Each structure stands twice: as structure tokens, then as C-alpha cells.
Amino acid sequence: MSQAKRTTIADIARLAGVSPGAVSFALNGRPGVSELTRRRILEIAEEHQWQPSSAARALVGSRAGVVGFAVNRPARTLGTEAFFTDLIAGVQSALAAHGMALQLVVVSSIEEEMATYRRWRSSNQVDGVIVIDPRDDDPRLSLLGSLPLPAVVIGSRASVGDPPSIWLDDEAAAHALFDYLAALGHREIAYVSGPAEFQHTRIRTDVLASLARRDVTGETLVTDFSPAAATSATRTLLSRAARPTAIVYDNDVMAIAGLRVAQEMGVSVPAALSVASFDDSVVTGLVHPSITCLTRDTFSLGEQAAVFLLEMIDAADPLPARRGPAPTLTIRESTSSPRR
């Protein structure tokens, strides 16, 4: 019925007629055994389906085989953020290819997040961590900079003293979208953003403001990312005498909510109003009209972050920041020149 006892290094040592230490050397490709014995040991290990015990490894302070991801977002919203879920999927995919696992924990404050990192570090539970949503003067980053725990930050710009980052050029991306709308002839553009403490929100706001020199009036409405907030922001905008001719939303769900408001109020999209989103997802291409989006390959961003982290774990020295996949503009039905 029950499984036989697990095969340990000691078993293999006995079978091969060597000491456990020698087996460990052989299995880890370390010098200290002859090529001949190494092969013999490897063969026996293979034959008896030896699997390393990650608990034992973690205990003695070497690899845990796990990458940690502490997410500081309300658990309820985790599922609705396309960015987040795609990211996890991508991370997973790269980790799985290297036989590593992902430890996911939801925390509810920055303090808790930092406590998690400390705990992980001190008990050797994870080999490295992935950090998202960097802020200005982020205490998490200083902590991770001092803790000997490999970390990759997924952010908006190359970091300097902090742990290395995979960064998306949010400024270029914001320009791609806003410049396109300006080129179409829009002169009044509204931006329905997320909370202001996120770097990417600030960058986008700044880029929009900078369009003033092209005679574009930009306005930012801050929300909490929720569809309800997007709905009410859109109602406000469309109720004005002087409506904007284009509204850009921070994510796909808000854009869809905004689109609905326009339809309810009889504002035809794209004839009377162009709509666009900074986040793509399956549904943006399926709604009617489909929504112009900045398409970021979040899945491969996750993959790249994971690969980067694995390299850092191996390297031990800090590696230089790396640029993530470039976002591209996906033009769909929801944008056009404003009617005169």
C-alpha cells in the first residue's frame, strides 16, 4: 500500500560502496570524486530514482528549490487583475522548466511583506523573491538590498542601489499611446489612473502633461483601479459640456466599464469618443467595439523575471538591470480621429 522508504544519499552510498559525502560530491558535480565513480553513482541514483530532499537541503543552508512571491494586494482583487495572473503564469512556466516551485503568499501590508522576506531568508525557505509594484523610496527594496536574498524587481525603470530590476519602459509606452491619440487629432485627453503612489501611474501622468507643448490638454482622474470608480469617473467626464474626445484607462477592466458608460449615455465609440487601455487582456479584443490597448506580454515578462532571478541565484553577485519585453500598441475598433 504505502510507498517504500525514500531513497537517500546514504542508500546510494551503500550500494556504490562509497561514503555519503562522495555521493553528494558526485550528485552536485563537485570535484572530489573520479569521473568513473561519479558515473557509477549517477547511474545508481537514476536507477533508484533518487530525489533530493529539499527540506534537508534547506536546513543545511543550500538551495530550497523554491522562489517566493509575496503579493501585497487584497486577495479578492487578485483574480481580476489580468496583469497579475498572467505574470504568475509566466513565472510559473519558467520555473517549472527548471524544476523550481513557486511559493505564493498574500500579505496585507508592506510591513507584513517585509516580515515575510525576513522569515524566508532566515529559514532558508526560498532561494529568491520577485517583487512587484515598486514605489519611490520603497523600504522593501532597501531591506532586500541588505538582506542576502536574491531579488528581482518588476518595475518601471532601471533601479540603481536597489536589487536589480526587470523594467518596462513605461515612459516610452505611455508616449506610444498618448502620442498616437494626439496624432489622430485629439486635443482633450483624459486619463483614468490608478493610485498615485505607483511609479507607472506617475510616469504616465507626467507624459500626458508633457503633451501640453503639442496643444493637448491632459487631465488625470485618480481611482482605486475598481470598475465602479472607473464608471463614476467616466460619467463625470462625459457629463461635462466640454467632453474629452479620448479617455485612456489604466487597465482593461476599467476600460470596459468606461465603454459601457459611453454606450449607456449614447456617446458613440469611436465616433464621438475614443477609448484605450494601458493593459490588454483576452476580453478587450472580444467586446464590441474592441478596445485599443497597449499590449504588454505580461506572460513573458514573468518568464523573463523568473529566468533573471534564477541566474542571480546562481551568480550570487548582483547583476545589472535588464529591460523587459517592449510593449506594443494594438489598435482596435475603439479609437479613431475625433469627429469635427
Place this chain on the structure above:
Amino acid sequence: MSQAKRTTIADIARLAGVSPGAVSFALNGRPGVSELTRRRILEIAEEHQWQPSSAARALVGSRAGVVGFAVNRPARTLGTEAFFTDLIAGVQSALAAHGMALQLVVVSSIEEEMATYRRWRSSNQVDGVIVIDPRDDDPRLSLLGSLPLPAVVIGSRASVGDPPSIWLDDEAAAHALFDYLAALGHREIAYVSGPAEFQHTRIRTDVLASLARRDVTGETLVTDFSPAAATSATRTLLSRAARPTAIVYDNDVMAIAGLRVAQEMGVSVPAALSVASFDDSVVTGLVHPSITCLTRDTFSLGEQAAVFLLEMIDAADPLPARRGPAPTLTIRESTSSPRR
């Protein structure tokens, strides 16, 4: 700079003037120490912020503090399934409340999934697992039945010999939706389903077929859950001379894709066609027209599954199957009586 050495049970034992064993007893609420010493030990542990080393615990064969979740779905689609992501969020939320972590791994076959369970079991990496998508004669379930590894199955019906399940009454749910459409007057209903090997797909197909006695003609079109497949299935259905007056989709994304096809083909929803989905998500309420859905509180399903699993881990004996949150029918704009 770097953190001091971690506080171990031995440190506390020294400070309290007792042996490490006694500290272990005290910390785990086991008999063997007086109430007085227990309190003293607890106090010292608290003061020095002792944290158990999960590696050491896992090594000696007790709790790992981790719950495993092996997902056998293509990583790319993970992020797009609202069901899946909501479920994870719910599981996470309940686990976090108990200080447990979630280990998530993506596998690509049933064999790999089973190998993962064996590995987890033999190296004590997880304390229990959550299993989704049960099939008929599922080898995973027999494996988990024989492996001493607590498991909770999230499925369509109460299981018998297999590991206990949290089950959703899919039959009642399917009736709720199909009966409602029949009551509205629909006599030709199409069901765009997922792959036939899933239990819930089978159950829904059967329920629809059973409506024949109410003069309802039901037809099932099998897809792979992808929006593209839903698009083409819908085109086929709407191109017929005798169209169905209602189409029900297995999930939210497919329903949105179907809705778009109807709009493209000039079939007005709900006047000429009613549309409904077996899966709800944020967007179904935001698109125009909003889509009638069977709303299942997937988040709390995840929570309940996690709580159930934690109880099983504590109990060690198998517990009876448990009924999950009841799905409710959310009527929105996309359904109405068929026009004559």
C-alpha cells in the same frame, strides 16, 4: 548589516534553563511541561521572536506549513480563467489567515501531476493538496486515496472512495439556468461546452438533454474553452436557417466572444437571442448588454476548500464530503423571452 543568527529552540532552552525537548513540548502545546514553565518558555520565545524553521520541521516529518496545488493546465491560459484565479485568491486568503503558504506548480500532464504528489509526499514538502478538475475514473484520486497525503477535491459531486471533496451541485446549478430559459419560453437552446471529459460538462449536457420532456430541443457544441472556438461555434449556430433562441456558454470569456459574434451578425441580444454563461466574472456585468450568469462564489469556494484541507490535516482521518457555496442565478440584460 546582516541579520543576527536566527533564534533556535536551543537558545530558548538555554535562556529558560530547560532542555530543548521541553521547549518543543511547550511550543507545540504538548503535555510534558508544567503550565508554569510553558508560560515562561512562551514568553521568552515571544520576546526573542522565535520562528519555527519549516525546513527542520519538514525534515523530521511533521508539518511543512505549506499546501500544494498542482495545476494541470497550459500555463498561458491560467491567467485568463476567472474561475481559476479567483479560486487561488480564495485559497490564499484562508491559508494566510492560518499562517500557511501555498505552493503552486504548473504541470503538463496527469502523470507529471501524480509524480508531483509522490515527490511532495516523500519529501514532506507539503501538508496537503488541493485537486481540481476531477474526471471519471481519475487515477489521481486513487493515488491520493492510497498515499497518506491529505487532499481535497473540488468537484461536481460528493465522492465515495476517493479523497473527500468540496462539491458544487452542478446538476442543480444547470437546472437553475436551463429551466429559467425554458420558462422564459425558449424551445431551442444551444450549449457551447468545454471538453467532454470534465464531469461538470457531462452533467450540464445531461441536464439540457433532460429538458426534452418540456419540449426543449437542446444541442451541445463541444469546444476547448477558447474564445476562438466559441466564436466559430456561435457563427455556426447563428448561420442556420433555424437558429437557437438562446445560447449558453461554459464560461465568461466564451460568452463575451459569442456576444460579439451576435452583434457582428446583426442579431440583437436579447431581443433575437438570449445569451448566458455558467461562469461569472467582473466583466460579464460590464459589457453591453451585461450577461446573465450563474454566479458561483469561487473565491469563497477556494476559502472553504482551504479550510477543509486544514481541518483534514489536523484530523488525519478522512472527513465526509462537504457542499460548497451554492451558485445563484444572476439575471442581467442578455436574456429575455424570445420574440415571437
Place this chain on the structure above:
DNA sequence: CGAGTCAACTAAAACGATCTAGTACGGTGA
């Protein structure tokens, strides 16, 4: 008063790997 019981502890093994210090042995050069 002695045997027996019980509570409250201790000592030490166990888990499975890694890693350091040491040893045996063959070969080399003087």
C-alpha cells in the same frame, strides 16, 4: 515504610543533505 504511580523533565537519536578536516595512497624528485 516500601512499592508503585505520576508529572516534569532530560538525553540523545533521528531526519537527509552538505561541508570541513583529515587520511590513504600513488607518484615524483633529490
Place this chain on the structure above:
DNA sequence: TCACCGTACTAGATCGTTTTAGTTGACTCG
């Protein structure tokens, strides 16, 4: 022949916890 070196190993400590088998000492009971 001896000192010396490098290679290929071994022995044993180590990580932090749990757990089993004792060992005390106080108390009870006949």
C-alpha cells in the same frame, strides 16, 4: 629512501526540530 604533493576519498559535525526512552523526585496507598 624520504619528504612532499595531489587526488580520491572518508569520518563526522552540522543545520533545527521532533520524539522516544529514560531519569528524577514527590506523592499516594496499603
